[in-house]
Amino acid sequence: MRRDPARAFAAALLLVSAPAPVASPAAAARAALPVAVSDRYGDDCPPGALAPELSARLDRAVERTRQEAGVPGVIVGLWMPGRGCYVRATGVADTATGEPMQTGLRMRIASETKTFTVTAMLELVDDGLVGLDDPVSKYVAGVPDGGRITLRQLAGMRSGLFPYTADPDFVQALVADPRRQFTPKELLAYGFRHPNTFGPGEKFQYANTNTVLLGLVVEKVSGLSLADFIHQRVDRPAQLGRTLFPPAAEFPSPHAHGYSDLTPTGRTADATDWNPSWGWAAAAMISDLHDLRRWARILATGTLLSPATQAERLKMLPTGLAGNEYGLGIFDNHGWIGHNGSLPGYECVAVHLPSRRATLVVLINTDIHHRGSEPSTLLAKTITGIATPDHVYDIPPQG
Numbered sequence: 296m297r298r299d300p301a302r303a304f305a306a307a308l309l310l311v312s313a314p315a316p317v318a319s320p321a322a323a324a325r326a327a328l329p330v331a332v333s334d335r336y337g338d339d340c341p342p343g344a345l346a347p348e349l350s351a352r353l354d355r356a357v358e359r360t361r362q363e364a365g366v367p368g369v370i371v372g373l374w375m376p377g378r379g380c381y382v383r384a385t386g387v388a389d390t391a392t393g394e395p396m397q398t399g400l401r402m403r404i405a406s407e408t409k410t411f412t413v414t415a416m417l418e419l420v421d422d423g424l425v426g427l428d429d430p431v432s433k434y435v436a437g438v439p440d441g442g443r444i445t446l447r448q449l450a451g452m453r454s455g456l457f458p459y460t461a462d463p464d465f466v467q468a469l470v471a472d473p474r475r476q477f478t479p480k481e482l483l484a485y486g487f488r489h490p491n492t493f494g495p496g497e498k499f500q501y502a503n504t505n506t507v508l509l510g511l512v513v514e515k516v517s518g519l520s521l522a523d524f525i526h527q528r529v530d531r532p533a534q535l536g537r538t539l540f541p542p543a544a545e546f547p548s549p550h551a552h553g554y555s556d557l558t559p560t561g562r563t564a565d566a567t568d569w570n571p572s573w574g575w576a577a578a579a580m581i582s583d584l585h586d587l588r589r590w591a592r593i594l595a596t597g598t599l600l601s602p603a604t605q606a607e608r609l610k611m612l613p614t615g616l617a618g619n620e621y622g623l624g625i626f627d628n629h630g631w632i633g634h635n636g637s638l639p640g641y642e643c644v645a646v647h648l649p650s651r652r653a654t655l656v657v658l659i660n661t662d663i664h665h666r667g668s669e670p671s672t673l674l675a676k677t678i679t680g681i682a683t684p685d686h687v688y689d690i691p692p693q694g
Contacts, residue, residue: 340372345379352681353381360677361386364665368396368551369674370658372584373682375651381682382584388551388660391565401537401550401583402658403571404643405636408580409506410594411525411540413450413624415513417608418528421601424516427623434512439487444495446512449505450623451612455493458502459486465573470559473569473639476543479507482575499614499621503577506624510576521576533593538582544570546581551660553640563663566640578638587645587656594625595632595647616691630686631655631679635671637662642671648686655679655688667692 345353353373361369368386384396419425425434431449432441439456448454459465462485468475486504493500510521517524522540530538539547546568555566571579582590592598597605611620611627618629625634633646644657657674665673668690675688 340374340380340382345375345381349378349681350381353678354383356677356681357383357674358385360670360674364670364673365663366659366661366670366674367554368660370396370398370400370402370584370656371674371678372398372588372656373653373678374588375653375682390552390554396551396660397549398584399549401547401581402643402660403546403553403638403641404580404582404587404645404658405571405574405578405638405641407582407587407634407636407643407645408540408574408576408578409624409636410590410634411529411580412506412510412513412521412576413608414529414594414599415521415524416446416450416509417600417604417623419513419516421604425512427607431508431512434515435508437487438483438508439491440495446509447607447623448495449509452499452501452505452621453496453612454502454505455491455495455497455500456502456504456508457486457489457492458500459483459504459507460502462486462489469573470557473557473566474544475573476570477572477575479511479575482507482573499612501614503574506577507575513576525580529599532599533590535582535586535590538580538586538590540580541571543572544568550581554661554663555639556663557639569639571638574638578636584656584658587643587658588654591633591645591647591654591656594634594645595649619690628688628690629679631688635669635675635690637669637671642669644671644675644688646675646688648683650686651683653683 357369357371366386367390368388370384373381382398384398386396388394388396388400420427425446427447428445430442431438431444431446444454459482465485513521513524525540552565552567554563556563558564608623608625611622614621620627625632630650631646631648635644636642639662642659642662647654655675655678657671659671661670672690679686679688
């Protein structure tokens, strides 16, 4: 059955040579991160690293779920200190040629981007340049009720601003021309034409509008483009050498092709070169298994932030979905800390389980739902149901 594009874009995804900015001494110290050799490559998982019976169970379950959900290709990485690791690629990276999926391919990471944008904003908090409880109107003019909406509420998805992805004109424009280049101001205009859906801080509502505004705040305060700031202050100190924020539809090779049914006819199309500018600070970035393994742990443990700011980030509040809470650009899903993402052609899950020091990354090359669920959720649920049955990642079907 064809998905309704408006509902698909509006659905919660919870449940991707300028001078350097001036950094505080604390920020400079945090930039010097040690790197263990075993962390440099996400596929550094020798044969036999996991108990053979567990590895075999995961092989069967991942392949069964992939085929049932109609996913062309899957990349999985699971690292569990004391038990071993499991890294696999299965299926195809290109349905036209049959090229097999490989663990080293780049993918679009969609809403995992939010974790980078919010981290950038929180670094400015650590630098003393912005305050979490500052009103957004202090930095960006024209935001409905912007004098009462704080940066904390934007990062926590509790602003009440209308999600621009739910605007029918936006959906029509995107589906009609998925290669169109959007500007942040154009995106916000689609949302600002609607009344706010509730008062600031009253409840949770997932909306790209919030993160796009935070991207503009970072640019205003730092004097850099968001892409440059994230590269200099997030990617570089975290040593994420294969992660980038493209200005438009650029997609360095090698990468997997992505497939989506968010088309005028509902037919599946190759969405590889569709322009992710429609998501900008909320959804435009690219990465791979290697970097996301490292990033999931850094994000959950707060390596780039002061302990006080990381503590603010991890103050989780209810989302209305059982077992799922949301902090500042980060969620807690049954104990797994991190984020997921979905945009036409690609989905990902990158999470860390602090109680086990375990990390899970799932990357797939489709966003076509299966029985109302995102296929990345189905795969993460399958894997954690076997590997960490007391902490099963799950997001209930939406709509």
